[in-house]
Amino acid sequence: xxxxxxxxxSRNFPESDDPxxxxxxxxxxxxxxxxxxxxxxALAAFAEDTLGRLLLTYxxxxxxxxxxxxxxxxxxxTLASRMKAAYAVGLLTREQYEDxxxxxxxxxxxxxxxxxxSLNQPNIRAMIGQLHGYNFDQxxxxxxxRDRLQQSISNVLTELRIQIAQHRKHRRRxxxxxxxxxxxxPGSGNWA
Numbered sequence: 248x249x250x251x252x253x254x255x256x257s258r259n260f261p262e263s264d265d266p267x268x269x270x271x272x273x274x275x276x277x278x279x280x281x282x283x284x285x286x287x288x289a290l291a292a293f294a295e296d297t298l299g300r301l302l303l304t305y306x307x308x309x310x311x312x313x314x315x316x317x318x319x320x321x322x323x324x325t326l327a328s329r330m331k332a333a334y335a336v337g338l339l340t341r342e343q344y345e346d347x348x349x350x351x352x353x354x355x356x357x358x359x360x361x362x363x364x365s366l367n368q369p370n371i372r373a374m375i376g377q378l379h380g381y382n383f384d385q386x387x388x389x390x391x392x393r394d395r396l397q398q399s400i401s402n403v404l405t406e407l408r409i410q411i412a413q414h415r416k417h418r419r420r421x422x423x424x425x426x427x428x429x430x431x432x433p434g435s436g437n438w439a
Contacts, residue, residue, distance in 0.1 A: 271408045284357045290400045291354035297407045298329035304414045342379045343403050349374050350400045366392040
């Protein structure tokens with residue numbers, strides 16, 4: 248797998264004491280070294296990790312949340328299930344969900360084809376063209392498939408890592424909305 252040299256832009260991410268921001272900086276620096284297959288796989292792997300962290304940060308703290316997200320056969324252990332769960336509880340916008348879904352589909356094309364696959368293939372290029380493709384600085388998005396995919400998904404993942412930090416900072420968790428229809432405390436009955 249030939250490695251691409253780091254360009255000047257990828258070397259200039261500021262260092263951070265925050266592990267979430269440091270990981271996004273390391274991730275962005277490493278992306279340019281990957282070939283197209285490596286890029287597709289790395290974007291999806293980092294998305295899966297980020298969504299797992301986001302869900303664990305937001306869900307009510309406890310073994311139940313960890314069992315849903317982590318470990319063998321965890322119901323929310325895949326990229327697809329994490330995306331759906333995060334969207335269903337309001338942690339992703341529709342645009343973020345749709346862009347991540349495109350990245351997941353592109354990853355699957357590369358992961359399941361042992362012959363030559365390229366981002367310039369018409370089917371993959373069409374998917375990349377559907378990315379919402381926005382930049383933080385409002386600059387126009389590039390039309391080059393590799394750059395558009397990398398920028399679009401990196402921007403979504405940066406937003407999600409910032410969201411994780413904000414949930415932690417403000418101690419935001421899913422609200423407890425369950426209730427009982429009795430005013431008598433459970434277990435206070437007399438069973439004689």
